[in-house]
Amino acid sequence: MIRTTALTKRYGKVTAVEDLDLHVAEGDRFGFLGPNGSGKTTTVRMLLGLVLPTSGRVGLFGSSICRDSLAQIGSLVEGPAFIGHLSGRANLRLSDAAGPRGSRSSRRRRIEDALEQVGLSGVDRRPVKAYSLGMRQRLGLASALLRRPRLLVLDEPTNGLDPQGIREVRDLLLKLNAEGTTLFLSSHLLSEVEALCSRIAVLDRGRMVLQDDLSAFRRPTGLIEVRTPDLYQAEQLLGKRVEGTAPDGLLLVRHDDPAQLNVQLVRNDIRVVTLRPRLRSLEAAVLAATGNGSDRLAGAKDPR
């Protein structure tokens, strides 16, 4: 769906994005992570033809950026934007009439469908400037969904939504993905990407530092967390396998097989409250791969 080769953007002497090879396959839920100022937005803008690359190229649906390929993309870039004195429906009508492939006969139905999907079907005629942040975000999503796109490129889609709204949007995106829409999600919120995405790329200072399946990031660490009231007995039994303890009854045990460990503990009359393998967190993987965000301007020397 998206394939960039050696994509580079320089603004004068500043290199915003360097040598980026991005690959998003059909049906992916692709998470694009990176600290602030790492070049995420510039990349998204290059994918959508807003910013022209200095070198390298962008492929969309197997061809280059063109009218036809852009028409199959729904997007949300750096927050939604509307004509403030018109209503949400009027905005969607104008937006739909502006581009190609917006057939007039199906317009009303598509607008109502999109509003329904984002939970705004009951919205009245008040102008968009009177909308709350969350309503604008929903309307922005509706605008992206208007053409029933094959690919959704979303920048911080849950910005400004309450927990309930975040949940709704997440469910909506998962449902669309299940129906065949490819998702490209750019965010600096690890939790959001972790909850939604199947593949992840991490950008740092304009360079890609990681690109892999989420499961590869979250591989087991070989440690098992055991919570037990019989802390002392457990330590006695397991001996050197114990890597650490916490005062609230948590034991970190190096062991390859959680099931086997459980049997061993229970046979020795040690009560187990919970037992689970500790996975490497996405956060740890990302932090290990990236430096500080560019909005942190401490005087320290560049660690690289």
Next chain:
Amino acid sequence: MIGVELRKLVRRPRTWVSIALLAALPTLVAVFLAVSDVAPRPGTGPAFLSAVLDNGALFPAAALAIVLPLFLPVAVAVVAGDAIAGEAQDGTLRYLLIRPVGRTHLLVAKLISVMAYTLLAVLVVSGVAYVVGTQLFGSGPLPSVSGTELSTGAATLRTVLAVLYVGWSMLGVAAVALFLSTLTDSPLAAALGAIALLVTSGVLVALEAAAVVQPYLPTRYWLAFVDLFRDPVLTRDLLRGTALQAVYIAVFLGAAWANFTTKDITS
């Protein structure tokens, strides 16, 4: 896209407020004239104004001469300066281009919308002025500036030509403002830039020492539409003005196109 831009223009309150204000100024002048019955002496004040007391049918031309030096170009500069920069400031420009609307296509649609606004403004001003003029001063056969009488057909034709000439002159302003609008993300800066150019030009036109550059100044031939009401029509300044504006329009629209189609949209 052109239809969308026109719909946006029509549904924008600013469009109607500014046109109402444009029409209000000549009306105000007419009311003062009618109440005081004191016309400017011939040869002073805005063109035609000295004659309207005798014949209200001349007031549309007088009204155009009243709004032309400042009010109309400011309105056009504001609307044209807002065309791209306003969308950029509101953040709607990126969504239009992603939709996708071709950049050249968008620029053409914006230009047509600005032209529609200009024409609408000129027509409303002349229309309101005609009604106000004939009501307050009564109407008679339209005399030319040179003193001879014009037939109704000839007078109408000349008024239409005057409206077109003023519209063409304003298109020059629109081209400059549209170019500046593609340079900046601030509609205010674009409009002020265009207005600054016009003020500079206005000052130089009045300055005898600047005679060398005067034939090339954008505002130099604006008031030449008055010549349309002479008998016979004095075409020299009209033709020069038309040609000069054509150059301004071509150069600045070309620059706007070249800049906008190769620009990184970061708004």
